[in-house]
Amino acid sequence: MRLSKITGFHQDEEGHWVAELSCGHQQHMRHDPPWQNRAWVMTAEGRARFIGMEIFCRRCEEIPQP
Numbered sequence: 001m002r003l004s005k006i007t008g009f010h011q012d013e014e015g016h017w018v019a020e021l022s023c024g025h026q027q028h029m030r031h032d033p034p035w036q037n038r039a040w041v042m043t044a045e046g047r048a049r050f051i052g053m054e055i056f057c058r059r060c061e062e063i064p065q066p
Ligand SMILES: [Zn+2]
Pocket: 004, 021, 023, 024, 025, 057, 058, 059, 060, 061
């Protein structure tokens, strides 16, 4: 498991929020209740709280580490 820090957010063309990670990858932060409940991502204040937060990067896990 690889941890990456969230460095910022942007919206994709469908309006979904995407986290930008310190490893250079991006990860969707979908707010899609009741399956994925991420109401925090809908507000600027909520997103600001997650800047610098460490999350597991799915992309990094798929890439075999040397
Ligand atoms: Zn990554």
